Amino acid sequence: MTDELLVVRAQLGERAALAELLARWRVPVWTYVRRMLDAERADDVTQEIWLAVVRGLPRLREPGWFAPWLFTIARRSVTDRLRGEYAWAKETPLVDDVVAEDPAEAMVDRAALVSFLADLPVLEREILVLFYLEDLPVEECADICRIPTGTVKSRLNRARRLLREHLEEKGYRP
Structure with missing residues (x-):
């Protein structure tokens, strides 16, 4: 159905x-x-x-x-x-804020990705999550965020660049 x-x-x-x-x-x-x-x-x-x-x-x-x-x-x-x-x-x-770790997440290989995503600005993180992790097309991301599709594309581009730079800083090489 x-x-x-x-x-x-x-x-x-x-x-x-x-x-x-x-x-x-x-x-x-x-x-x-x-x-x-x-x-x-x-x-x-x-x-x-x-x-x-x-x-x-x-x-x-x-x-x-x-x-x-x-x-x-x-x-x-x-x-x-x-x-x-x-x-x-x-x-x-x-x-003094204490951040509690989620033990289930610590066991998952994606924990590093989650932490890298958390370091991104909210707008770029949101677009990455919607587009790549929720598999929504650019047009639906634009509707959800109430922004033009061109803005979605530029945020995706910026988010990819920021994530790549962050990963390279941590020693990951493409």
């Missing part, structure tokens, strides 16, 4: 369709958010996203645009969280 059909059925009040839609997109959404935030914040933000999806689904006019709509909500939620934390950080003096 397609996402579009599941959306229409969920909009008509069919709970099983909504449950299947949420189950189908749970991992991709959490993965996207996790790549933008740490694990603890990712769980909280992901819950906020699904609450917004359930509330907003009846108003989705184009059921075929579910994935870009969903990632737009995810992007907005991540941005809101980061914006709120940056504002709070400016107002509050820093006390």
Whole structure:
């Protein structure tokens, strides 16, 4: 069954369709958010996203645009969280922050990539995650980020360059 059909059925009040839609997109959404935030914040933000999806689904006019709509909500939620934390950080003096490591992630070869991504500016990291890790086309990335496709392409180019430079600094050679 397609996402579009599941959306229409969920909009008509069919709970099983909504449950299947949420189950189908749970991992991709959490993965996207996790790549933008740490694990603890990712769980909280992901819950906020699904609450917004359930509330907003009846108003989705184009059921075929579910994935870009969903990632737009995810992007907005991540941005809101980061914006709120940056504002709070400016107002509050820093006390020794201790970053807890995620033991499961430490065992994965991709842990280095995740840390390199975390060092990139948010806008470039977001485009890399959407394009390469979520496999979204440039046009959908542009819709989600509400920027022209040319801007997506330039951010991708800049992000690749920054990531390459960062990897070379750490001793990785292409």
